[in-house]
Amino acid sequence: MKCVLTIAGSDCSGGAGIQADIKTMEANGVYAMSAVTALTAQNTTGVYGIMESTPEFLESQLNCVFSDIFPDAVKIGMVSSVPLIQVIGDSLTKWKASNIVVDPVMVSTSGSRLLKEDAQAALMERLLPLASVITPNIPEAEVLTGMSIVSEEQMEEAACRLGELYPGAVLIKGGHQVSDANDLLYDQGKLVWLRGERIDNSNTHGTGCTLSSAIASNLAKGFSMEESIRRAKAYISGALRAGLDLGKGSGPMDHGYAIPDTDF
Numbered sequence: 001m002k003c004v005l006t007i008a009g010s011d012c013s014g015g016a017g018i019q020a021d022i023k024t025m026e027a028n029g030v031y032a033m034s035a036v037t038a039l040t041a042q043n044t045t046g047v048y049g050i051m052e053s054t055p056e057f058l059e060s061q062l063n064c065v066f067s068d069i070f071p072d073a074v075k076i077g078m079v080s081s082v083p084l085i086q087v088i089g090d091s092l093t094k095w096k097a098s099n100i101v102v103d104p105v106m107v108s109t110s111g112s113r114l115l116k117e118d119a120q121a122a123l124m125e126r127l128l129p130l131a132s133v134i135t136p137n138i139p140e141a142e143v144l145t146g147m148s149i150v151s152e153e154q155m156e157e158a159a160c161r162l163g164e165l166y167p168g169a170v171l172i173k174g175g176h177q178v179s180d181a182n183d184l185l186y187d188q189g190k191l192v193w194l195r196g197e198r199i200d201n202s203n204t205h206g207t208g209c210t211l212s213s214a215i216a217s218n219l220a221k222g223f224s225m226e227e228s229i230r231r232a233k234a235y236i237s238g239a240l241r242a243g244l245d246l247g248k249g250s251g252p253m254d255h256g257y258a259i260p261d262t263d264f
């Protein structure tokens with residue numbers, strides 16, 4: 001069985017972060033492991049508190065995982081501060097991790113900052129260069145490039161700029177903004193539009209976490225970058241289409257929609 005590690009924050013309400021990642025990995029047939037960067041107190045209406053791991057304890061989690069069950073892929077989500085970013089960068093380099101998917105989480109769907117302002121530069125200098133693929137949404141791509149993105153042409157320009165800056169691939173997610181469910185992949189100098197059917201569902205809490213974890217699962221299984229993303233999009237479309245409706249705000253998706261309901 002292939003093994004995938006998520007390095008991210010915990011969402012106690014289960015829709016995003018570590019919880020979304022583990023559910024996604026399970027549904028995609030890989031063994032899931034986690035190194036927790038922070039505990040968040042949040043639900044579908046907002047983020048009400050963040051308690052970070054210490055850098056030492058995060059390093060200890062990473063050493064425990066890498067020295068025992070070496071992951072075939074790694075997904076990085078919410079990492080809010082400079083010391084945590086440095087520990088992750090140092091550990092992934094030391095352990096020679098591969099198939100690294102970085103979701104540059106900055107602000108939650110509910111509008112809370114999940115990345116401290118001074119950590120943005122560290123994320124760009126220390127983690128993005130290690131990634132096999134980075135998966136910014138439109139606002140994140142705007143921050144990373146410093147340009148405004150309000151059209152497909154501007155998505156293409158931003159993807160090229162980021163693709164020339166970093167060694168890995170770049171996936172700019174259209175999401176619920178410029179281009180609906182149409183995402184843009186820049187991989188080795190080539191642009192590919194990955195067009196999806198927009199599903200009318202306002203419950204999109206955790207879509208970014210889910211997509212990046214599904215991509216990491218597919219890379220671990222040996223699929224190419226483009227195929228890994230196509231399969232991840234198919235998975236997330238199914239999870240949105242399942243139409244789960246929980247909570248008072250933008251609710252979570254049904255991550256287990258494809259898992260048979262076995263009566264043990």
Ligand SMILES: Nc1ncnc2c1ncn2[C@@H]1O[C@H](COP(=O)(O)OP(=O)(O)OP(=O)(O)O)[C@@H](O)[C@H]1O
Nearest residue numbers: 109137173174175176181198199206207208209211
């Ligand atoms: N309504 C939708 N119908 C179909 N696909 C969607 C929809 N909304 C988002 N997606 C897809 O979900 C994936 C995640 O994109 P999105 O832009 O929502 O990420 P994000 O903004 O990082 O997510 P998050 O809400 O976790 O911050 C992308 O592949 C996107 O195309």
Ligand SMILES: Cc1ncc(COP(=O)(O)O)c(N)n1
Nearest residue numbers: 009016017078108109205206
């Ligand atoms: C721990 C954690 N990680 C990531 C997100 C982003 O997900 P979303 O933008 O859907 O709120 C989140 N809300 N919480």
